[in-house]
Amino acid sequence: MYRHLEDLALLALQQIDPERAHGLALQALTMGLGPSGGPVTSPRLRTVVAGLDLPNPVGLAAGFDKNAVALRPLSRCGFGFIEVGAATPRPQPGNPKPRLFRLMQDGAAINRFGFNNDGAEAIAKRLKAHKGIVGLNLGANKESDYRAGDFARVLAMCGADVDFATVNVSSPNTERLRDLQGKAALSALLSGVMQANAALANPIPIFLKIAPDLSEVEIADLAEVANSSGIAGLIATNTTLARDGLHGPHRDEKGGLSGQPLFERSTRVLAQLAGLTRLPIIGVGGVGSAEQAYQKIRAGASAVQLYTALVYGGIRLASEIAEGLDALLARDGFATVADAVGSGRADWT
Secondary structure: OHHHHHHHHHHHHOOOOHHHHHHHHHHHHHOOOOOOOOOOOOOOOOEEEOOEEEOOOEEEOOOOOOOOOOHHHHOOOOOOEEEEEEEOOOOEOOOOOOOEEEEHHHOEEEEOOOOOEOOHHHHHHHHOOOOOOEEEEEOOOOOOOOHHHHHHHHHHHHHHHOOEEEEEOOOOOOOOHHHHHOHHHHHHHHHHHHHHHHOOOOOOOEEEEEOOOOOHHHHHHHHHHHHHHOOOEEEEOOOEOOOOOOOOOOOOOOOEEEEHHHHHHHHHHHHHHHOOOOOOEEEEOOOOOHHHHHHHHHHOOOEEEEOOHHHHHOOOHHHHHHHHHHHHHHHOOOOOHHHHOOOOHHHHO
């Protein structure tokens, strides 16, 4: 019965403005109109990533719940972990609307939100009551005089109330933000973040989220910085500026492309990174099925995240992917998901 109702609701949401539909979906979750279980788990699915004890390796990517307004209902939707944000030191409205576009023919979306959020102070208050493993995506204000310092500021304000944090220098929707991925700039930025982390009563794992549009040399430079910075892991990847092979009428809109067209590009970056670092990697980009989650893991990911696929598959997709992943691991004789990590990396390099 619930699945039938969700299908009807999903169909209705797909007929209205995407950003309004997103808001209504969050509102429905906060009203209790969602799954009532918890994380899917099994001995095969349970894993430890950067010290985080995850019931399963299927997470919710940042961007779905920017302001941490639906943490409790999301914790019942099957995810092994949740990432909220991005949060910036000060509230900001983001870029002008419209700024979110569905590409239904491509199973994709384009967004140019520009870190719209309620600000770190408001978000920190909501994070205090979180359950399960919850992380925060750290961002920088568009009008900041010192963007590199914004990441450390948000961590200082919110770090005590989350289990991990992600430095997001890879969003394409804040002008010149990706410039911070350069070797010298990134080293300085991460040094500031790690100092802020050390100042917390209980320091947390810090991840770095990278773009999929880097050259092999840039990826190697980034891996070198990551290996020496003290961070706990990497997230590969954010959205792409590429527009190869798209069919949707909104294919030429500016912003970051996510969803199915990103899968191959992001997985190749993931596999390259896995050969350059021993840090755990969370694979993101085009995960819409258990088989795709499994491919990310075999390419070198210790865990995965999804977001855009929920637009087309609904919130139940998290449980379906986790359950399907468990079956795939069993089929191939893996006792744990950790045993499968990197087992097929050669297919992507």
